[in-house]
Amino acid sequence: MKKKIPTLLLLILLLTVFTVPAFAASNDTQALDVRITSPTAVEMKPIYAGDITAEVTNNSSGTLNHLNCFLSVFDVDRGLSYNVDEFGEKAYVAYPLSLAPGETATVTIPVKVNYVGNFRFTVTVLDLDSERSCISQPLTVHMLTASELNKTVATIVAVIMPILCLSATLVLFRKRKIKS
Amino acid sequence: MxxxxxxxxxxxxxxxxxxxxxxxxxxxxxxxxxxxxxxxxxxxxxxxxxxxxxxxxxxxxxxxxxxxxxxxxxxxxxxxxxxxxxxxxxxxxxxxxxxxxxxxxxxxxxxxxxxxxxxxxxxxxxxxxxxxxxxxxxxxxxxxxxxxxxxxxxxxxxxxxxxxxxxxxxxxxxxxxxxxxxxxxxxxxxxxxxxxxxxxxxxxxxxxxxxxxxxxxxxxxxRYMDTYTILLQSSDNLRAVKLLKDAEHLPQVSLCEERIEITCPSHLNAEGILAVKHRVATALFSEGLDILELSHKSLSMEDVFFKAIERGEKKAVSA
Amino acid sequence: MNKAMLKKELNESMFESKGLWMMVAVSVILSALLIVVANIKEGAAMAQSDILQYAIKAVMFMTIMVSMVLGGSCFVSEREGHTMESLLLTPVSKFSLTLSKYTSAVILGAILYLVSVPYIIAISYGSGLAVRALLICLLNGGLLLLAFSAIAVSFSILTDSSKTAILVSGLLLVVLMFPAFAQGILKQSLIGRTFLAMDPLANCFTLMTPLLSEVASIGTVTQYIWPQVIFAALSIALLVWSSKRISLKGEK
Incomplete structure (x- = not known):
């Protein structure tokens, strides 16, 4: 009886691992690996223009003919994902690959970031034959604020200008009325 | 100009x-x-x-x-x-x-x-x-x-x-x-x-x-006046009308409000019209009637305008 | 250009066509936007150069719209008010007439740009981008102002109602602005890229990024200026051509 309980638990665990699709997929994608090799992190202002290099490895025993590699961007502060074409002219391009068993390929994605914020860039590899994907470790891109809006100056101008314009308008209308 | x-x-x-x-x-x-x-x-x-x-x-x-x-x-x-x-x-x-x-x-x-x-x-x-x-x-x-x-x-x-x-x-x-x-x-x-x-x-x-x-x-x-109409005002218009009709045998004599209108025949020329005016004046004076006004009727611009327009329409139709 | 007519047009635009009140409205709108951007959390997350770009776009849009409304009604209002015949009976040439009205619309636009100068300086305060921002606003904005005012005045000559003239000019502004907001696939397509390369508004917006965010040298953005220069030249050519077609109401 004492042996039966751990055996049962082990069975349940094994059943769960192999029947839940997420675990199943996770297990299978180990056949494919993608890793951003450079840069390791970005912290810049006001603009970062460079290449993101990723290595894609086929760990499976068969050839993977229809792999596609592309960039994704996540804005941590704003909780948004973006169209990557805003992050460089060629950032939106997907790179097709074909890898023999054990082969590794390097993909270079040129990017240009001129937004301020805390981003995570990832490279995804999609295998169209098996309809499975693999995502790289996130690359931290921290774009710093070059300078900040001076709230005091902005508020003063925002308050004074309409008053000035309104006064000038009233004076001009009054002047015209007196003239005629 | x-x-x-x-x-x-x-x-x-x-x-x-x-x-x-x-x-x-x-x-x-x-x-x-x-x-x-x-x-x-x-x-x-x-x-x-x-x-x-x-x-x-x-x-x-x-x-x-x-x-x-x-x-x-x-x-x-x-x-x-x-x-x-x-x-x-x-x-x-x-x-x-x-x-x-x-x-x-x-x-x-x-x-x-x-x-x-x-x-x-x-x-x-x-x-x-x-x-x-x-x-x-x-x-x-x-x-x-x-x-x-x-x-x-x-x-x-x-x-x-x-x-x-x-x-x-x-x-x-x-x-x-x-x-x-x-x-x-x-x-x-x-x-x-x-x-x-x-x-x-x-x-x-x-x-x-x-x-x-x-x-x-x-x-x-x-140009647009078809007939010549003499306008006359005498000291006694009723007597004057009777006189001109009966004695002078002028057929186109009528009394319109304060004036006597004498329409001259269309064939009369300027001399003929003058002769009619002379006859009328002589007849009235001989009967002791005074002439207060002697003039002629002329066309108003409105008459001229409508007659001209009418003529223009006729011309256009014939053309 | 006839000075008396220019003076009358300015007077009419400022006082009768509510040009001065439009100036107050523009200033109130800019102030409201600035207060919002300066005080809300989302605004604080934006880079100063980004805020500056949005501000310049807003200033340009409002200025061009006001000039277009005034330019689009200048000839039509003369026809609708039956004053055109008296003007055409003066020895002032049709071209001089057109030029006076066009200059008045442009001057009013320039006044609106001047009103926006303190806002641009306030937004760019401390960034060292003020001169660049003002140059974009006054030079590129100036080119677009010249172009769109010319188009509005031309339509005022060629159409029979001020509504049509303003609507057609406004529509053209929106159509030309459209490629600037194209995203993703459309932006990257051949048609999208062609339009983006030719569109004066999109080019004006595009040059702001290298000039304000990347702080690139002015020489590197000349490719974006040419479409605006060509567009302004074509619009002024349209104005000159239209000036010969000034006519009375219903004559066309």
């Missing part, structure tokens, strides 16, 4: 508004240009002042070709268009100053503006905005604007349209004064036949773009 020769205007849509117009306006004339609605009056005025180019024919104003020398012509004419617009936010003085500056950009003549305001009776309203003006005041301001460039000819398209009798009289007096005192040639189109009769010395009648008549008012009246 104005000479047109074979002037026609056909619009892009094929509509011919004016055909073969030959006008002759002398210097110092007050020339009336008459016609029913759609006759081509406004098109003619716009061709005369250079706003529209004639399709065929030539127009000369003060010897200048209107098409070729339009800028020069604009300097010697003044125009009061039919639907005359104003900048309602301007005062009368500002309005005249503005047009003065458009004509004379080099220097403004404020004394002349004062004079014009005085002449059109708006001197006391010079600082009132045009938006507050009555229709008559606006029309007078329009005339002042037309005079801003010291023109030799002034064109007025329906100048008394929509004005009350007082306003009409004011405009008539103003135009007559300009003609008599300054020798200004005036070209008027109007529906108000009374205006034309009172103001103009020469007229032209146009229908469907065709000129039907042109001449002095007297000439047209004579």
């Amino acid at each position: 104005i000479e047109t020769s074979g002037v026609s205007k056909t619009y892009h849509n094929g509509f011919t508004a004016v055909r073969e117009l030959n006008l002759h306006v002398n210097e110092g004339d007050i020339f009336g240009f008459l016609g029913p609605n759609g006759a081509g009056k406004t098109t003619t005025i716009r061709m005369l002042d250079g706003l529209l180019a004639p399709t065929t024919g030539t127009i000369r104003i003060a010897g200048m070709d209107v098409t070729a020398q339009s800028t020069e012509v604009k300097k010697i004419i003044g125009v009061v268009p039919e639907s005359h617009g104003y900048y309602y936010w301007m005062t009368a003085r500002e309005y005249l100053q503005y047009f003065d500056a458009l004509f004379h950009p080099e220097k403004s003549d404020s004394k002349y503006i004062d004079l014009l305001l005085e002449r059109v009776g708006l001197a006391d309203k010079h600082n009132v905005s045009v938006g507050q003006f009555s229709r008559g005041m606006k029309q007078r301001l329009g005339i002042a604007k037309a005079l801003i460039n010291h023109p030799k000819i002034i064109f007025l398209d329906e100048p008394t349209l929509g004005l009350d009798p007082k306003g009409q009289k004011e405009i008539q007096d103003l135009l007559r004064g300009l003609n008599e005192n300054e020798g200004l040639t005036i070209f008027i189109t109007s529906h108000m036949l009374k205006d034309i009769e009172v103001l103009c010395n020469r007229v032209c009648i146009i229908k469907d773009g065709l000129m039907i008549e042109q001449g002095s008012i007297r000439e047209l009246q004579d």
Whole structure:
């Protein structure tokens, strides 16, 4: 009886691992690996223009003919994902690959970031034959604020200008009325 | 002063508004240009002042070709268009100053503006905005604007349209004064036949773009008078009628209100009419009746206009 | 150009066509936007150069719209008010007439740009981008102002109602602005790229990024200026051509 309980638990665990699709997929994608090799992190202002290099490895025993590699961007502060074409002219391009068993390929994605914020860039590899994907470790891109809006100056101008314009308008209308 | 020769205007849509117009306006004339609605009056005025180019024919104003020398012509004419617009936010003085500056950009003549305001009776309203003006005041301001460039000819398209009798009289007096005192040639189109009769010395009648008549008012009246009617007022009209019918055997004698009308036979010439007048006077005096008034009936401008239009229609049908 | 007519047009635009009130409205709108951007959390997350770009776009849009409204009604209002005939009967040439009205619309636009100068300086305060921002606003904005005012005045000559003239000019502004907001696939397509390369508004917006965010030299953005220069030249050519077609109401 004492042996039966751990055996049962082990069975349940094994059943769960192999029947839940997420675990199943996770297990299978180990056949494919993608890793951003450079840069390791970005912290810049006001603009970062460079290449993101990723290595894609086929760990499976068969050839993977229809792999596609592309960039994704996540804005941590704003909780948004973006169209990557805003992050460089060629950032939106997907790179097709074909890898023999054990082969590794390097993909270079040129990017240009001129937004301020805390981003995570990832490279995804999609295998169209098996309809499975693999995502790289996130690359931290921290774009710093070059300078900040001076709230005091902005508020003063925002308050004074309409008053000035309104006064000038009233004076001009009054002047015209007196003239005629 | 104005000479047109074979002037026609056909619009892009094929509509011919004016055909073969030959006008002759002398210097110092007050020339009336008459016609029913759609006759081509406004098109003619716009061709005369250079706003529209004639399709065929030539127009000369003060010897200048209107098409070729339009800028020069604009300097010697003044125009009061039919639907005359104003900048309602301007005062009368500002309005005249503005047009003065458009004509004379080099220097403004404020004394002349004062004079014009005085002449059109708006001197006391010079600082009132045009938006507050009555229709008559606006029309007078329009005339002042037309005079801003010291023109030799002034064109007025329906100048008394929509004005009350007082306003009409004011405009008539103003135009007559300009003609008599300054020798200004005036070209008027109007529906108000009374205006034309009172103001103009020469007229032209146009229908469907065709000129039907042109001449002095007297000439047209004579041309369209079929019969000659003597108008008579005696000390006793009843006795006079009886006497003329019975004793003198004048058949066309009738009493109309205060006057006796004697219609002469249409075949009579001037001498014959004089002879009838002589017979009538002798007969009345011999019976001891006094003659208080002896005149003849003449056609009104309205009669002339309708007869001319009728003749024009007949001509068009026969053509 | 006739000085008296220019003076009258300015007077009319400022006082009668509510040009001065439009200036007050523009200033109130800019102030409201600035206060919002300066004080809300989302605004604080934006880079100063980004805020500056948005501000310049807003200033340009409002200025061009006001000039277009005034330019689009200048000839039509003369026709509708029956004052055109009197103007055409003066020795002032049609071209001079057009030029005076066009200059008035442009001057009013320039006044609005001047009103926006303090806002641009306030937004760019401390970034060292003020001169660049003002140059973009006044030079590029100036080119677009010249172009769109010319288009509006031309349509005012060629159409019979001020509504049509303003609507057609406004529509053209929106159509030309459209490629600037194209995203993703459309932006990267051949048609998208062609439009982006030719569109004066998109080019004006595009040059702001290298000039304000990347602080690139002015020489590197000349490719974006040419479409605006060509567009302004074509618009002025349209204005000159239209000036010969000034006519009375219904004559066309």
